Amino acid sequence: MASPSPSERRLQKELSSLMKDPPPGVSVDANAVYQHLNLWNVHMKGADGTLYQGEDFQLQFRFSSKYPFDSPEVTFVGDNIPIHPHVYSNGHICLSILTDDWSPALSVQSVCLSIISMLSSCKEKASTLSIEKH
Amino acid sequence: MGNCLKGTSNEDISLLRENERSSEQQIEPIQPSSYRDRTPVFYPTPNDGRPANQLTEEEQVRIARRIGLMEHLPILAYDDSINKNKECVICMIEFKIGEEVRYLPCMHVYHVSCIDDWLMRSFTCPSCMEPVDAALLTSYDTN
Numbered sequence: 001m002a003s004p005s006p007s008e009r010r011l012q013k014e015l016s017s018l019m020k021d022p023p024p025g026v027s028v029d030a031n032a033v034y035q036h037l038n039l040w041n042v043h044m045k046g047a048d049g050t051l052y053q054g055e056d057f058q059l060q061f062r063f064s065s066k067y068p069f070d071s072p073e074v075t076f077v078g079d080n081i082p083i084h085p086h087v088y089s090n091g092h093i094c095l096s097i098l099t100d101d102w103s104p105a106l107s108v109q110s111v112c113l114s115i116i117s118m119l120s121s122c123k124e125k126a127s128t129l130s131i132e133k134h
Numbered sequence: 135m136g137n138c139l140k141g142t143s144n145e146d147i148s149l150l151r152e153n154e155r156s157s158e159q160q161i162e163p164i165q166p167s168s169y170r171d172r173t174p175v176f177y178p179t180p181n182d183g184r185p186a187n188q189l190t191e192e193e194q195v196r197i198a199r200r201i202g203l204m205e206h207l208p209i210l211a212y213d214d215s216i217n218k219n220k221e222c223v224i225c226m227i228e229f230k231i232g233e234e235v236r237y238l239p240c241m242h243v244y245h246v247s248c249i250d251d252w253l254m255r256s257f258t259c260p261s262c263m264e265p266v267d268a269a270l271l272t273s274y275d276t277n
Contacts, residue, residue, distance in 0.1 A: 014226070
């Protein structure tokens with residue numbers, strides 16, 4: 001087998017650290033990731049005491065071969081897309097660290113934490129962004 | 135006569151080609167190594183990568199200046215008694231003692247090939263987001 005690229009090696013490390021020490025409410029389907037290292041499905045539970053308590057969400061992370069220099073593409077997928085001012089109904093997330101403010105020091109773990117905190121700080125469930133404006 | 139003319143024009147073309155080739159060669163060696171593609175791609179802005187021949191003159195100047203500044207960033211042997219970071223946050227691989235690491239003005243350290251690849255995209259420290267060029271200039275002022 002060919003030796004893993006720097007990007008694959010880093011994803012493998014991130015996977016084991018995410019499984020060992022996941023942020024609260026976050027889990028990853030490791031078996032699926034082992035088959036497609038560049039496509040992760042991450043489960044996220046709405047944090048207790050927030051508007052999203054009791055809800056389950058699915059996030060999809062897609063990594064290019066230039067990760068971590070390219071940011072991952074992260075979207076909500078599945079039946080339950082959170083109703084949030086910064087989340088489009090198609091699952092697209094408006095979060096600066098996923099575009100202009102990305103840095104290779106960030107990781108799946110830190111992106112998950114940012115999304116949890118984005119959801120948790122929401123005061124009122126409203127989808128102010130429409131797909132047409134996107 | 136016809137032959138003479140033909141000969142000259144051929145020569146002109148080959149001279150031109152040679153010039154093109156030598157200018158490419160000047161750019162290639164400074165392209166960072168590890169994550170490299172077949173054709174070197176340059177990033178005038180972080181999410182916009184293009185091969186050298188598709189850059190405007192202004193973008194080429196900006197990239198050349200950045201490469202010049204990068205050469206001023208010191209490369210030193212990793213010493214675990216000085217550096218708090220045990221691993222390079224870009225590749226997430228542990229530093230080995232004595233391994234060459236590049237220091238940014240904010241004192242964050244990375245593997246040379248890892249940080250050079252990032253600096254070619256964005257001239258900021260991945261850990262603290264401090265702009266490297268501003269910090270470099272300040273360090274010259276204080277010296």
